[in-house]
Amino acid sequence: MSGERVKLLGNWASPSALRVKWTLKLKEIEYEYVEEDLPNKSPLLLKYNPVHKKIPVLVHGGKPIAESLVILEYLDETWKQNPILPEDPYERAQARFWAKFVDEKCAPGIMSAFTKKGEEKEKAAKEARENLKILESGLGEKQFFGGESIGFVDIAAGWIGIWARLVEEIAEVNLIDTVNLIDTETMPVLDTWFKRVLEVPIIKECLPPQDKLLEHNKGFHKMLTGGSRGSS
């Protein structure tokens, strides 16, 4: 079963696709990668994810699976080497809880800080910071959320270390005040964890080129905020 062909439909700039890439690499699963041009979605993507029409989509033996966290669970259940979820049901529940928290609280908060302007932006950034602080509490004294090595939550949340910095840099471009999301003073544990995660070889190797990502997101920002008031 696990010997059948694996295909990943993704996008180079997508954090959700990155989660799946990390997991595939961690488990040493061979796969074919299909880069989707999101303004111009392929018939294959529309066929494999008719409900959301989004990436990432994993296709295994011709059967598609959508939603990155669902894909991660599938990968863990199908390829048992280098597990990303612990064995204990309570520990698994904790991992699922925090991954959900990342998607339902942290991600929209960061997106909000990225897309809003002025006072609304400050408010969004404050809320994003609060949620990141809560995420930090889930780490406790551990090296990684997964314990001694990276696991489900590290993979689910790792992208924040990069994207939060992008938001800080880009949103700063248009404003007088800085918008720091991950403050080394108020969130030292989370900040250290981000640095540690991004140094893990398989994590580091899959990262998209930073300069390209910056330019790409600058473009997004312009589009979403209606451009800067002054020069670009």
Add this chain to the structure above:
Amino acid sequence: METHSKKMAEVKLFRTWSSVFALRIVWALKLKDVQYDTIFEDLSNKSPLLLQYNPVHKKVPVLVHNGKSVAESLVILEYIEETWKQNPLLSEDPHERAVARFWAKFGDEKVLPSIWEACNSEGKEQEEGIVKAKENLKYLEEELKGKKFFGGEHIGFADIALGWLAEYKNVFEEVASMKVIAEDEFPLLSEWKRTFADAPIIKENWPPRDKLVTRYQAFRETNLLNKAPK
């Protein structure tokens, strides 16, 4: 057996009488024949225990098993499934499991918000809301082709996650004078609703309908007021 009694030792469920999310947990525990105590919460006056057990969200449901708490209903369902193996809610096949999780997520992220939105709007806004809700429901209708339940022959994870549709949707429709799931438009979904609602464990555990109507009527009135231009 020692392990069995250890697992049964202490299970508590923090809930409210009306929460659809808590109801899922009741169904799952009863389907697996797990003994548990219920603690009803007054959300306007949350107990210190609830705040201790769910400090992040401060919401129900929360399952406490041998003193350790699990929050978020779909996370709790997975925990229950992994801890009490009888009457499994998920298939053994990883792909089918992924499909069940996908639909449970879809229910919470798309179906429920769209129906709730339609329930709490009026006029043109409601009409548009109903159109949106129906678009989401069409996917569920499609998924039911050739199946009795989302889980196949038996009630499964996705059925439990979507089960609120079998009763709450009727309540929402009454409260908001709207029709979202019509028999001719959604024959499979309509049949599923009946079959699900009729299953013994489900049937025995619906909150009182008139109470639900009153409650959601009040919500709707408040929400409409909040939307009105000031």
